[in-house]
Amino acid sequence: MREIVVISGKGGTGKTSLSASFAYLAKQEAVVCDCDVDAANMHLLLDANFKKQSDFYSGEIAVIDPEICTNCGDCFDVCRFDAITKETDFHVVDPISCEGCHYCSRICPVDAIEMVTQKAGDVFVSDIKNGATMVHAKLGFGAENSGKLVSKVKRVAKELALKEDKEYVITDGSPGIGCPVISSLSGANLVVLVTEATVSGLHDLKRVYELTKTFNLKVVCIINKCDLNWEITKKIREYLNSQNVQLLASLGYDENFTKAVSVAKPIVEFDENCEISKQIKLSWNNIKNILKEN
Amino acid sequence: MKIVFTTKGKTWESPMDARFGRAEMFLVYDEETDTLEAIDNSATEAMEHGVGGQSSKKMINAGANVVITGNGAGEKALKILKTTKIEFFTGAGEMSVKEAYEAYKQNRLQKQF
Amino acid sequence: MKITIASGKGGTGKTTVSSNLTSYLASLGKKVVLADLDVEEPNSALFLNAELVDSKISNKMIPKWDATDCTLCGKCEEVCNFNAILHLPEEIRVFPELCHSCYACSELCPTDSLPMTPSQIGIINEYQNELFTMVEGRLDLGQEMSIPLIAQTIEYVDEKFPDYMKIYDAPPGTSCPVIESSRYSDFVILITEATPFGLNDLTLAVETMRVLNQKIGVIINRYGIGDDGVENYCHDENIPIITKIKNDREVAKLYSNGELIYDKIEHFKDSLDEIIAFIGGLK
Numbered sequence: 001m002r003e004i005v006v007i008s009g010k011g012g013t014g015k016t017s018l019s020a021s022f023a024y025l026a027k028q029e030a031v032v033c034d035c036d037v038d039a040a041n042m043h044l045l046l047d048a049n050f051k052k053q054s055d056f057y058s059g060e061i062a063v064i065d066p067e068i069c070t071n072c073g074d075c076f077d078v079c080r081f082d083a084i085t086k087e088t089d090f091h092v093v094d095p096i097s098c099e100g101c102h103y104c105s106r107i108c109p110v111d112a113i114e115m116v117t118q119k120a121g122d123v124f125v126s127d128i129k130n131g132a133t134m135v136h137a138k139l140g141f142g143a144e145n146s147g148k149l150v151s152k153v154k155r156v157a158k159e160l161a162l163k164e165d166k167e168y169v170i171t172d173g174s175p176g177i178g179c180p181v182i183s184s185l186s187g188a189n190l191v192v193l194v195t196e197a198t199v200s201g202l203h204d205l206k207r208v209y210e211l212t213k214t215f216n217l218k219v220v221c222i223i224n225k226c227d228l229n230w231e232i233t234k235k236i237r238e239y240l241n242s243q244n245v246q247l248l249a250s251l252g253y254d255e256n257f258t259k260a261v262s263v264a265k266p267i268v269e270f271d272e273n274c275e276i277s278k279q280i281k282l283s284w285n286n287i288k289n290i291l292k293e294n
Numbered sequence: 295m296k297i298v299f300t301t302k303g304k305t306w307e308s309p310m311d312a313r314f315g316r317a318e319m320f321l322v323y324d325e326e327t328d329t330l331e332a333i334d335n336s337a338t339e340a341m342e343h344g345v346g347g348q349s350s351k352k353m354i355n356a357g358a359n360v361v362i363t364g365n366g367a368g369e370k371a372l373k374i375l376k377t378t379k380i381e382f383f384t385g386a387g388e389m390s391v392k393e394a395y396e397a398y399k400q401n402r403l404q405k406q407f
Numbered sequence: 408m409k410i411t412i413a414s415g416k417g418g419t420g421k422t423t424v425s426s427n428l429t430s431y432l433a434s435l436g437k438k439v440v441l442a443d444l445d446v447e448e449p450n451s452a453l454f455l456n457a458e459l460v461d462s463k464i465s466n467k468m469i470p471k472w473d474a475t476d477c478t479l480c481g482k483c484e485e486v487c488n489f490n491a492i493l494h495l496p497e498e499i500r501v502f503p504e505l506c507h508s509c510y511a512c513s514e515l516c517p518t519d520s521l522p523m524t525p526s527q528i529g530i531i532n533e534y535q536n537e538l539f540t541m542v543e544g545r546l547d548l549g550q551e552m553s554i555p556l557i558a559q560t561i562e563y564v565d566e567k568f569p570d571y572m573k574i575y576d577a578p579p580g581t582s583c584p585v586i587e588s589s590r591y592s593d594f595v596i597l598i599t600e601a602t603p604f605g606l607n608d609l610t611l612a613v614e615t616m617r618v619l620n621q622k623i624g625v626i627i628n629r630y631g632i633g634d635d636g637v638e639n640y641c642h643d644e645n646i647p648i649i650t651k652i653k654n655d656r657e658v659a660k661l662y663s664n665g666e667l668i669y670d671k672i673e674h675f676k677d678s679l680d681e682i683i684a685f686i687g688g689l690k
Contacts, residue, residue, distance in 0.1 A: 010448055011579050012418010016604075038580035039416035041607045058342065060488075080509055096586065096619075101509035102488045138611075141618050144583050148342045151316065155339070175417055175579065176447050179343065179551050187312045187365065187387070198663040200422075200450040207448070207548070216366045216384060216404075229663040253656065255632075262602040262633035343551070344490025344505050351493055369549060370502055374493065 001161045002291045005035075005188040007173035007181060009204030013196045014224040017257065018280065019172035020045040020266040025284045027130050030168040033157035034136035035150045035184040037121065042172050043136050044264045048126035056137065058120035058148050060100040066090040068112035075104035075113060121149055123156060133160055147183025150174060154186070168291075177207050185215055190291055192248070193221045197233045205236065209243065219245050220290065222283060226250035246290075248283045251276050295325045297398070298353060299391050300363040304332040310394050312364025312387025314371055315345035321391060322356050346370035353380060362386050362394050366406050375407070382406040409573045410686065411592040415608025417579035419598045420628040420652070421445075423662050424682075425576040426454045426541075427669045431679050433539035438571045442564045443543035444588040445578040446529060446553045453665045455541055457534035463563065465529045465544065467555045469506045470513045470521035472499045477520035483512035503528075504551050529556045531563050540568070553578070557587045581615040590619055594686075596649065598626045601633035606640055613644065624685065626678075629654040650681035 004022070008015040020042050023032040034042040043050075062083070064075070069090035076084045076091055083097035084104065093104075093113075105113040120143035128134045135157040137149055154171065161169045171188070174180035185191060191212050195205040205221075212219050221240050226233040233250065240247050251257075252275065260270035268277045300317035302309045311317040320333040333352055338345040346368045353361055358380050364387020367375060375382060383403040386394035397403050412425045422445075429441040443451040470483070470492070477499065484494035491505035492512055503526045513521045529546040544560035546553055557578075564573055577588035589595050597612050599605040609625065616623045625641050630651035641648050652658075653674050661668045669676040 010418065010450075011416050036416075038582055039608050039611060041416075041604050044603045044607055078510070078514065096590070099507050099509065100488060101507055101511060102486070103509050103511040106486060106511065106515070139582060141581065141615050144342070148340075151339065177548070178447060178553075182368065186316065196663075199453045199665040200448075201663075203450070203453065204448055210548070214366075214369065216406075225659070225663075228659055232663065253659070258602075258629070258632045258654075261604055264603040341490060344502060347493045347500070347502055347505075348490060351495060354495060370505075373502075374495075374500060 001158070001166060001169060002189040003158070003169040003171060003187060004190045004192060004287060004291070005171040005173045005184055006192045006194060007184060007208060008175065008194040009177065009208035010200055011175050013194045013201060014257065015194045016042050016172050017045070017261060017267060018192070018194055018222065019170060021268040021280045022284050022287070023128070023132065023170045024130055024266040024268055025281060026132070026168055026170060028132050029166060030132055030170045031157050031161040031164070031166050032128065032132060032134040033153055033169055033171040034134065035153055035174050035180070036172050037137045037139045037149050037153065037174065037180070040136050040138060043126065043134065045261070045266050046128035046134060048124070048128050048134050048136065050124050050126050052125040054123050055119055056121040056123050056149055056152060057117045059118050059144055060115040061095050061098040061118060062093045062100070062104050062113050063116050064091050064093055065112045065114065068110055070110055070112070072109060074107055074109060078103050078107055118143070123152060125156065125160070133164070135160065147179045150180045150183040151186070154183070177211055181208070181211065185212065185217060188217055190287060191217050191219045192287070193219060195221065195223055195236060196225045197223060197227070197229045197236065198225070199232065202232055202236055202239070206239065209245070218290070220248045220287070221245050222248050223250045225253040227252045248286055249279045251279055295359045296357050297323045297325065297360045297362060297395070298356060298358040299323070299394055301391055304330070306330070306390070306392040308391050310364060310386050310389050310391060314361070314363045314365070314367050315349045317349065317363065320352060320356065322358070323395070344370065347374060350374035354378060360398070362398055362403065364388070372407070408686070409575065409592040411575040411577050411589045411595045412598065413577035413585055413589060413595055413612060414579060414598040415581060415612040419600060419605070421579070421598055422450050422454065422576055423658070423668065424598060424626065424628070425574050426451050427667055427675070428679055428682060429541070429574050430455070430538055430667055431669050431676070432572070432683065439539055439574065440564055440568045440571045441539065441541040441574050441576065442560055443541065443576045444557050444560055445576060446544040446546040446556045446560070447578065449543040449545050451541055451576055452532070452534055452543055454667065455534065455536055457536040457541055459532055460535045461533040463531045464527050465531050465556050465559050466525035467506070467528050467552070468508045468523040469503045469526045470501055471524045472501060473520050473522060474498070475520070476518040478518060480517065483516055483521055486511045486515050504549060507552070508555070528552065531560055553584050554587050557584060561591065581611050585615065586619065589616065589621055592621070595621045595623045596626055597623055598628055599637055600629050601627050601635070601637045603634070603636060605633070606636040609637060609640065613646065624649045626682070627651045647685070649685045650678040652678045
């Protein structure tokens with residue numbers, strides 16, 4: 001079982017459309033995994049049916065029992081997050097401001113403060129349109145997008161892939177360069193960096209590539225909307241060359257790409273004969289070959 | 295010499311876990327006594343942050359001289375382990391523990407530090 | 408007045424709209440300042456041809472181990488709920504990037520061996536061009552906690568530009584950073600596309616803003632592609648649609664070069680006028 005992780009640094013580069021296309025092409029050889037848990041939407045392109053749901057718990061907040069609270073104010077004094085306010089007869093915690101540090105509950109002289117684990121999201125296992133299985137999640141309101149939910153989604157996907165003896169896990173990674181991306185990358189056999197020919201695309205590509213380097217990961221790149229700005233495309237190519245990163249494809253700006261998204265289909269399903277679809281198919285074959293070689 | 299493997303099981307035949315910080319298990323091989331000892335690390339699954347540090351602490355407490363893993367240590371683990379004499383080898387993520395040990399003996403693994 | 412421009416996910420045009428809107432407002436003589444709160448990937452400065460006029464280091468307070476009286480009792484590791492402290496056989500190690508600055512270890516240490524000290528997490532940059540000022544928070548690479556920097560960037564703008572209108576370019580998503588960027592604003596503009604993707608992200612963003620009790624309005628970007636889903640949703644949920652920005656490849660091209668758009672493309676300027684009329688009507 002080999003895991004391919006698609007990441008992009010910034011949003012809007014077409015990362016999810018490409019991941020979904022690979023997933024569509026891989027048919028039942030793959031388990032699909034959406035680690036973009038903060039704004040998950042790959043399930044839309046693949047007609048996920050939300051077959052199985054489980055709760056995901058993470059993070060704690062302090063809750064003060066008004067019956068026990070003597071209104072001494074010690075908790076108020078130690079809280080650095082302005083999460084505690086004084087009512088007439090007792091103190092209360094603002095759940096949005098509470099960081100879950102436990103300080104107040106540790107020092108409360110009458111043990112009136114309990115730390116309560118929060119439901120932070122849902123994890124789903126779904127059937128998708130090409131007969132494969134997909135694991136995805138929804139992060140709850142205001143939950144910290146730590147790597148924990150991402151790790152969980154990945155673990156479920158990998159276990160399924162092993163159990164059902166699948167060739168690949170195809171993972172749509174998280175955006176940004178923080179903790180969730182690091183969790184998305186963990187254990188990857190191949191990383192596909194998706195960038196676009198814009199000033200910010202290049203800027204973010206560099207940042208996210210630096211991150212993959214610290215983990216010794218094998219990386220390839222796809223430039224999307226390359227004809228939007230040839231000068232930047234040239235710069236991206238030079239950069240990839242200098243870093244010895246293989247360029248899998250340069251995809252042109254194509255209205256089909258957005259049209260496919262607007263009818264909730266991966267581009268390779270929407271119009272399998274258009275130029276972009278052909279290139280994506282080539283890229284997928286390339287990816288499979290690279291994984292065989294390693 | 296004590297060699298620690300990041301693994302998904304307790305025997306020489308078990309598969310390696312490519313991850314260091316969130317490895318399912320650490321298998322400690324003591325060359326002097328020729329014994330294997332397993333340290334459970336599954337609790338890191340429930341941790342949000344800071345697994346690299348906790349796992350590094352386990353290496354120090356286990357008295358490791360060498361760590362063998364797949365992808366390499368993250369930043370926090372690096373900060374801790376680099377200040378010790380522990381040697382860290384990567385590239386064994388797809389092997390069994392036995393294969394990883396042989397690869398290490400034959401100098402086929404990359405030394406991260 | 409403080410307005411946050413947000414979206415469920417990245418790439419919807421947040422930065423394009425916020426930078427153009429600020430520039431246009433300034434050209435009309437309005438006192439306005441833009442704050443880029445997407446501190447992990449601040450991009451606005453790339454679009455504004457602006458000069459750096461001031462910088463301020465952004466710190467958070469972290470414990471610093473002082474070995475002198477430490478008995479290595481391990482209380483600090485025990486009380487840290489964020490795994491930011493490691494009690495090793497011969498030393499105490501602090502991971503600043505994991506520290507939430509709760510002070511528990513420092514204040515509960517029996518020997519006062521962990522005094523809190525400032526530690527850099529990023530930088531606040533103030534830029535200026537002919538028309539207006541832009542302030543960005545930029546998180547240092549390897550830092551994981553963006554909330555303190557977002558809060559400090561907002562504070563910086565508040566203190567330095569008290570009587571200005573403020574436009575916040577929020578980070579993408581629905582988690583803590585977006586909340587920090589939105590909770591103190593007077594109004595939140597959500598940018599989306601009229602696609603099933605856009606609708607999905609918008610729904611999540613709206614749920615978040617409702618929990619915060621924020622007033623919201625929607626801008627539909629790249630209008631012309633997609634379906635009626637977003638419009639129907641806004642209608643059913645009673646959310647005003649402020650403007651619809653036409654799908655136009657020229658806009659994408661100008662953006663790719665980091666250029667301003669409203670001075671070159673008429674329909675884009677019309678959309679900005681609609682936003683301004685809407686904001687004006689809010690007062």
